Amino acid sequence: MNRCQWAKDEPNISYHDDEWGRPVHDDQKLFEFLILEGAQAGLSWVTILNRREGYRKAFSNFDPKKVARFDEKKLSKLLLDDSIIRNRLKITSAVNNAKQFLKVQKEFGSFDKYLWGFVNYRPIKNKFRKLSEIPASTPLSEKLSKDLKKRGFTFVGPTICYALMQAVGMINDHTVGCFRYKK
Numbered sequence: 001m002n003r004c005q006w007a008k009d010e011p012n013i014s015y016h017d018d019e020w021g022r023p024v025h026d027d028q029k030l031f032e033f034l035i036l037e038g039a040q041a042g043l044s045w046v047t048i049l050n051r052r053e054g055y056r057k058a059f060s061n062f063d064p065k066k067v068a069r070f071d072e073k074k075l076s077k078l079l080l081d082d083s084i085i086r087n088r089l090k091i092t093s094a095v096n097n098a099k100q101f102l103k104v105q106k107e108f109g110s111f112d113k114y115l116w117g118f119v120n121y122r123p124i125k126n127k128f129r130k131l132s133e134i135p136a137s138t139p140l141s142e143k144l145s146k147d148l149k150k151r152g153f154t155f156v157g158p159t160i161c162y163a164l165m166q167a168v169g170m171i172n173d174h175t176v177g178c179f180r181y182k183k
Contacts (some may be wrong), residue, residue, distance in 0.1 A: 003130040004178045011049040014123045021180060023123055023169035027111045027160040030168060031101055032062035035094045037164045038155030039085050045163075047085075054083025059094060064105075067098035093154040098150045115172065118144050134173050 007016035024030055036055060040048045044148075048055075058081050060066035072102055076086065078091050108114040118140060128134050137145075137158035144165070148156040165171045174181040 001179050002177045003180070004173075004175050012046055014047075015049055017180065020167055021169050021172050021174050022040045024167075025112045025116070027105065028062055028064070030111050030115060031067075031098070032056075032063045033057060033164055033167045034097060034101070034156075035062060035067075035169065037160050038093055038097065039087075039090050040163070041090070041155055041157075041160060043085065044092070051084055054081065057083050064098040064101045067095055068102055090155060099154050100148075104151065115144075115168070119165075119170045123169050123172050128173060128175050129174065129177065132174075135162070141165060143156075 003013070003016055003038050007013050032055075036048050036052065039055070056062065058078055075088075075091055075095070079088060081084050084091075085173040087093065104111050105112050106116075114175050124140075126134075141162035142158040145158045149163070162171070172181070
């Protein structure tokens with residue numbers, strides 16, 4: 001079976017085959033990817049995948065209403081939790097982003113409606129043949145990043161935004177030879 005070049009071993013294979021690039025429209029799942037992509041900054045995605053269950057427990061199964069209420073005591077506890085990346089900036093960013101996420105939901109009716117509006121509610125299908133052709137960011141991810149930052153989000157640079165767009169299926173960057181490309 002042909003896969004994208006980066007999916008060579010677990011947990012990348014399962015993530016690639018079952019999740020990456022599939023359109024996500026559930027707000028709680030979108031919040032999960034927003035937090036995980038921000039946590040990944042400067043690290044490999046496999047590092048985050050290996051800690052995903054820890055993140056689910058630590059961040060109340062990615063319920064943005066609960067995460068938005070995390071206080072300093074909870075933050076201090078998270079900094080001691082070795083099942084997640086113990087970086088104060090990333091942890092406080094997750095709490096901040098939960099608050100901003102709720103504001104976007106209120107303004108647009110859902111985060112899904114806001115986010116998918118950047119691609120006119122239809123996935124963009126690229127035609128890359130090799131991993132090396134896939135960009136780290138695009139003008140569209142820069143536009144999303146700029147808008148999220150304007151709304152008070154953090155850890156949402158253009159590269160993180162592009163990874164988010166790929167993960168939630170807004171962008172289909174499966175290479176053309178990959179079995180998931182046409183799906």
